[in-house]
Amino acid sequence: MSENKTAVYVCKGCGIGDRLDTDQLANIAESEGKCSLVRQHDFLCNADGVNTIRNDIDSEAVTHVVIAACSRRAKTDAFGFDDVAVGRANLREGVIWVRPDSEEARETTQEMADDYVRMACAEIQYMKQPEANQNAGTHKTILVVGGGISGITAAVESSKAGYAALLVEKSGQLGGWAAKLHKRVPNSEPFADPQDTGVHDLIKLVEDDNNITVFLNSTVTRTSGAPGQFSVDISAESGDTVTENVGSIIQASGFSNYDANQLPELGYGKSPDVVDQAQLEELARQAGDGPMTRPSDGKEIESVVFVQCAGQRSEKPGHLPYCSGHCCNTSIKQAMYFKDTNPDVDTMVMFDDLRTPGNGEDFYRSAQRKGVIFTKGKAQQVDAANGQLQVNFRDMILDEDAVANADLVVLATGQVPNSGVDIEATAAADAEDESAESESAAEDTQEVSVSVDSILNLTYRQGVDLPHLRHGFSDSHFICFPYETRRSGIYTCGPVRRPMDIAQTQEDATGAALKAIQAVENAVLGRAAHPRSGDLSFPSFRREGCTQCKRCTVECPFGAIDEDEQRYPVFNESRCRRCGTCMGACPVRVISFENYSVDTVGQQIKNVDMPDEFDEKPRLLVLACENDAYPALDMAAQQGLEYSAFVRIVPVRCLGSVNTIWITDALNSGYDGVMLMGCKKGDDYQCHFVRGSELAHERMSKIDDTLQQLQLEPERVVTHEVEITDIHRVPTLINEYAAKIDEIGMNPFKGF
Amino acid sequence: MNDVNTTMVDKYRNDFLKEVEENVEEGHWVKMCMQCGVCSGSCPFGPHWDHPPQEIFMMIRAGKRDEVLTTESMWMCTSCYNCIVRCPRELPITHIMHGLANYAHRLGIAPKMNPTRRFSAIFWNNITKTGRVNELALSLKLYFMDGFGNGVKKALAMKKVGIGMIKTKRLNPLALVNHKGVKNPKELHTLIKKAREIEDRRKGLAS
Structure with a gap:
């Protein structure tokens, strides 16, 4: 291994040279940063500047480069040198753009820049250019679990893009719920009439495609491995099992119908003439183009009432609290079954809020034109009397109780996701069993669940299925990464992700297929998938120092870490998303990345020049998440918003990677306050690594004890949730915090 | 009924x-x-x-x-x-x-007693009689529709406006006896009658 040689380049462009003493910066890099090669350049990101760096790398054997210029988010193309480690000192967005250009501010502004150069020089000493993961897999086949409309679409789209697909379906035929429909809600102009489901054409596409292998009457009985190298057992009902190697997995396990037996007040189970939407589809299929008849006595149906939101959008126990999205359009479609056959049939849709996604508004109008009556009302009770059904409801417009008579009542019940075992509830129940030795396992009846059979049977340490978020739907970053689950290389699409109709499902399945393809391509190259896509670094740990505490394996949001027989962590590089949550969790600090570690950040913190107590220059450390908080800070700078010259900002991959040692080290070495800026946490989280922000908040809530031991005020450490759009808020947060620290006074540990 | x-x-x-x-x-x-x-x-x-x-x-x-x-x-x-x-x-x-x-x-x-309905009826009868609105007759009819006493009261309350209108030739007191309608009101009546017949037939109201 050759010796490290670090070069520092100080840019004078964009006003840096006018505002700062760059000679002094160069001196600091040389004397304090101990960098042998220091150059200044008038315009570093132009061709000449970049060539200077390139030449130094090639002829001067430079291995580490520090660029003291703009933010690390700017000019990434110009400064993207793949063969050396690159560090950035943010003099533009981080210093001159957030400080006033005035005589009295000059000194503190220069100090800011000096510190950022010191920090970058310190960081680079501990960085290595990462080499790609050597344990990369080679398989590019895509496994699709579930043969409904979403699964079929995902398989077909994968195949169209040139990737072989395996399609596993539990039942004996493809098509899922869609194949059981009489007709579907229209998806083309003029959105006026129900149309053919098109499922049979889709199934034919699958059958005619040599690139798609279908396994009917089969389930996935074991899944192990990582993106690019999954090994999957597919077992048929007959007991035959085949093992297949696949690159990525799409779980399209769909939904089950909500059990309408839980709605006796609406007459279900009491009269055969009260049916749910699925049963009505069956009646319609049986009737064909003829009139539908009552299940009870075969009388031709002359009046029908559709009760929307049956057992959903309700906080009652056993009901679904959410809206299933498709049911208003479905009821409109089903009312048309009647009206199209015989316009004299009375059809009433009893709604609370009619929600018609897609082009449903046209469809709704078409139904009104056909004479379907829409009544804003809440059904309270359905009784059978004199060979007819009586729907007692509250008319919400006329504000009175009313009765509607009908031959048939259709309940619009909701979708319950088939998301397999709730591994977090299982883990909680296990933990309870372990501690209390109680026989009665905590029966979690809060959520309405259908299947408790595992769908993927993962051999992961963290559980057999994908983690759920709310109401049993699989967890994914709703806005930025909707298809990505918390298991790398495994994607979900369709109603297992959130309630949706056929049109949305097909769009969803196409998206998931593209993501699965992206995953195999990245995995084969040994690179990370989103959100750090293309990242070559991966975590490793110092075995001698590990205490087998299991915190990293438990806290990894993506189930990337298994345990060996001695309970040491086993990192699956291909499953890792490089957030560093394990690094932040490790109490003995043995986990690190080649270019991001406890040292790379710790040394930045320590190498700030700390003025003594009587200088009246406090120092505040800001650890900012590079996904949202750091860009927000950059954008604030671009808008010329100013903030205190006493802050030193260090970007981190995710707040989850913040190790508490950084906080205690900072306070011990004289910082007057530490502020953490991360993404939104909770059920509607924005954290790009799902759990990172949440974990950081948890860890920081426990740091109060440490602060008290040090006789420090707990206000010296604060954590904020920040969004990328909080451009005006972030400088305010910093300034308010600076004022607060001013109130509390200086850290007594300065100078020790 | x-x-x-x-x-x-x-x-x-x-x-x-x-x-x-x-x-x-x-x-x-x-x-x-x-x-x-x-x-x-x-x-x-x-x-x-x-x-x-x-x-x-x-x-x-x-x-x-x-x-x-x-x-x-x-x-x-x-x-x-x-x-x-x-x-x-x-x-x-x-x-x-x-x-x-x-x-x-x-x-x-x-x-029956809805004022809008009553006004509409009075207006309709007034305008269809000659083909042009007789404003003076219309006003008087409206004033006196609730009886003589009420009519006098309403008329007195509007006295100033009425005199003002006469002075500026906006109201002709002789119109009561000398109202000028369309040239051939008989033809108009036939027309309206026919129109009503057509509409009633269309709506099934014809007796």
Whole structure:
């Protein structure tokens, strides 16, 4: 291994040279940063500047480069040198753009820049250019679990893009719920009439495609491995099992119908003439183009009432609290079954809020034109009397109780996701069993669940299925990464992700297929998938120092870490998303990345020049998440918003990677306050690594004890949730915090 | 009970929506209402109606025939057209209100003493008599429709305005005896009669 040689380049462009003493910066890099090669350049990101760096790398054997210029988010193309480690000192967005250009501010502004150069020089000493993961897999086949409309679409789209697909379906035929429909809600102009489901054409596409292998009457009985190298057992009902190697997995396990037996007040189970939407589809299929008849006595149906939101959008126990999205359009479609056959049939849709996604508004109008009556009302009770059904409801417009008579009542019940075992509830129940030795396992009846059979049977340490978020739907970053689950290389699409109709499902399945393809391509190259896509670094740990505490394996949001027989962590590089949550969790600090570690950040913190107590220059450390908080800070700078010259900002991959040692080290070495800026946490989280922000908040809530031991005020450490759009808020947060620290006074540990 | 009304009740039974669709001006629009309530919120007279338009549409669908046809609500409409302009479903709400009022009147079950209804009747008789409005006769008829005493009171209250109008030649006192109508009022009467016949036949109201 050759010796490290670090070069520092100080840019004078964009006003840096006018505002700062760059000679002094160069001196600091040389004397304090101990960098042998220091150059200044008038315009570093132009061709000449970049060539200077390139030449130094090639002829001067430079291995580490520090660029003291703009933010690390700017000019990434110009400064993207793949063969050396690159560090950035943010003099533009981080210093001159957030400080006033005035005589009295000059000194503190220069100090800011000096510190950022010191920090970058310190960081680079501990960085290595990462080499790609050597344990990369080679398989590019895509496994699709579930043969409904979403699964079929995902398989077909994968195949169209040139990737072989395996399609596993539990039942004996493809098509899922869609194949059981009489007709579907229209998806083309003029959105006026129900149309053919098109499922049979889709199934034919699958059958005619040599690139798609279908396994009917089969389930996935074991899944192990990582993106690019999954090994999957597919077992048929007959007991035959085949093992297949696949690159990525799409779980399209769909939904089950909500059990309408839980709605006796609406007459279900009491009269055969009260049916749910699925049963009505069956009646319609049986009737064909003829009139539908009552299940009870075969009388031709002359009046029908559709009760929307049956057992959903309700906080009652056993009901679904959410809206299933498709049911208003479905009821409109089903009312048309009647009206199209015989316009004299009375059809009433009893709604609370009619929600018609897609082009449903046209469809709704078409139904009104056909004479379907829409009544804003809440059904309270359905009784059978004199060979007819009586729907007692509250008319919400006329504000009175009313009765509607009908031959048939259709309940619009909701979708319950088939998301397999709730591994977090299982883990909680296990933990309870372990501690209390109680026989009665905590029966979690809060959520309405259908299947408790595992769908993927993962051999992961963290559980057999994908983690759920709310109401049993699989967890994914709703806005930025909707298809990505918390298991790398495994994607979900369709109603297992959130309630949706056929049109949305097909769009969803196409998206998931593209993501699965992206995953195999990245995995084969040994690179990370989103959100750090293309990242070559991966975590490793110092075995001698590990205490087998299991915190990293438990806290990894993506189930990337298994345990060996001695309970040491086993990192699956291909499953890792490089957030560093394990690094932040490790109490003995043995986990690190080649270019991001406890040292790379710790040394930045320590190498700030700390003025003594009587200088009246406090120092505040800001650890900012590079996904949202750091860009927000950059954008604030671009808008010329100013903030205190006493802050030193260090970007981190995710707040989850913040190790508490950084906080205690900072306070011990004289910082007057530490502020953490991360993404939104909770059920509607924005954290790009799902759990990172949440974990950081948890860890920081426990740091109060440490602060008290040090006789420090707990206000010296604060954590904020920040969004990328909080451009005006972030400088305010910093300034308010600076004022607060001013109130509390200086850290007594300065100078020790 | 009125004859036409009984006929209609027999003809449509419970299906009041269908009755409205087939007999009320622009009535076929009623089914397109999506119950957003913008019309009721936009109506300057909204708070004074027993049933704002949104409710009327709902009552029609709910088959509340008597309540709708005997209410004074749609007689409150001043044709400001706010509701038409704002309706997201583009329902001609003003026209439907007038259509309903007219239909109720034709059936003979509109509120007898409703001032709008009475004014409309007086106005109609006045204008169709000669083909031109006799303003003086119209005013007097309106003043005295609630009896002689009331008429004198109203007239005295408007004395100043009346004299002012006479002075500026906006009102001709001789018009009472010397009103100039269209050239051939007989022809106009035939025309109107024919039009009514056609409409009644179309709506099945012809006896």
